Amino acid sequence: MVEDFSDNQIKRRINRLYxxxxxxxxxxxxxxxxxxxxxxxxxxxxxxxxxIESILTQRTKWKNVEIAVEKLQQHDLLSLEKILLTSAKIIxxxxxxxxxxxxxxxxLRSLAHFFIEVVGGIEKVEMIDTPELRKKLLQxxxxxxxxxxxxxxxxxxxxxxxxxxxxxRFAIRHMLSKKLxxxxxxxxxxxxxxKDYKIYQDYHALIVIEMKGEK
Numbered sequence: 233m234v235e236d237f238s239d240n241q242i243k244r245r246i247n248r249l250y251x252x253x254x255x256x257x258x259x260x261x262x263x264x265x266x267x268x269x270x271x272x273x274x275x276x277x278x279x280x281x282x283x284i285e286s287i288l289t290q291r292t293k294w295k296n297v298e299i300a301v302e303k304l305q306q307h308d309l310l311s312l313e314k315i316l317l318t319s320a321k322i323i324x325x326x327x328x329x330x331x332x333x334x335x336x337x338x339x340l341r342s343l344a345h346f347f348i349e350v351v352g353g354i355e356k357v358e359m360i361d362t363p364e365l366r367k368k369l370l371q372x373x374x375x376x377x378x379x380x381x382x383x384x385x386x387x388x389x390x391x392x393x394x395x396x397x398x399x400x401r402f403a404i405r406h407m408l409s410k411k412l413x414x415x416x417x418x419x420x421x422x423x424x425x426x427k428d429y430k431i432y433q434d435y436h437a438l439i440v441i442e443m444k445g446e447k
Contacts (some may be wrong), residue, residue: 238422242408246424249406251430253438260437269386270433276354280312282387283347284377287339288330299329312354316344339374343426346372362390377414385436391429393421394436398443 237245260266269282284304288297303326304310309318323337332337346368351357357365362384369380377395384390395417403409409420425431 237407243424245406245408250425250438253435253442257438257441265297266437266441270437272386272389272430272433274389277311279354279387280347281310283312283343283406284310284340286382286387287336287343287374288327290332290336290374290379290380291401292331296330300327303327303329309340309438312344313348315340316348320356335374339372342374343402349373351442355410357388362392365390366392378422381418385429385432389429391422391427391432393418393425393432395421396436398440399436402439 252253261270265285268278269285271278274282280299285297285301288300301310304323307322307326308321309315309326315323320334320337320341321342325335327333327336327340347354347357350368351360358369365388366380366384369375369383370377375383381394382390384392385394395414399417399421400412403412403417403420409417411417421432423434
C-alpha cells in the first residue's frame with residue numbers, strides 16, 4: 233500500500249534514492265549498455281547508434297540488441313542514411329536477432345526518413361526545441377513515449393525523464409506514487425530533480441540496473 237506523502241517528502245525521497253543508487257552501483261557509464269548511452273558528449277554517429285538501438289531494444293533483451301547491432305556494423309549499415317538507402321529485406325535479415333524484425337525494420341526506416349530527409353541530418357536537430365521534437369517523434373509509427381524519450385535523453389541530451397516498466401516497479405517499491413501513468417511519473421521525477429540531462433540519464437540507468445538485479 234502506497235502511503236500518502238507530501239510533495240516535499242516525495243521530492244526529498246526521490247533525491248535520496250538517487251544518492252543511494254549511486255552509492256550502491258557507482259557511475260552507470262561503467263555498465264554495459266549504459267556505458268555507451270550515458271557517454272557524454274556523443275558524436276553524430278554515436279547519436280545515430282542510440283536512435284537505432286532505441287528501436288531494436290523494444291520488447292527484447294539487450295544481448296539480442298547487441299547481436300543485431302554487430303550484424304549491421306559488419307555490413308556497414310549502422311547509420312540512418314545507409315538504412316534509408318538499403319532495402320527493407322536486407323535490414324530485416326540483419327536485425328532478426330532482436331525479434332519483431334519486420335516491424336523494427338519499418339520503424340528504423342521511418343526514423344531514418346525523418347532525421348535524414350525531414351530534419352536534414354542529425355546536426356540540425358538542435359534547431360528544434362524539445363516539445364516540438366517530441367511531438368514529431370511521437371507521430372512516427374512505432375515510436376511511443378518511452379522510445380521518443382530514450383532518443384531525446386540519450387541521443388540528444390534533452391532533459392526528459394524516461395519512464396519504463398523498471399521505473400514503475402521502482403516507484404511502487406519505494407512508495408513514490410499511487411499513480412503510475414507515464415506522464416504522471418515523468419512529471420514526478422522531473423519536478424523533484426534538478427533539470428539536468430546528466431542526472432536524468434544516470435538516474436534512469438541506475439533504476440534499470442537496480443531493478444534488473446531484483447530476485
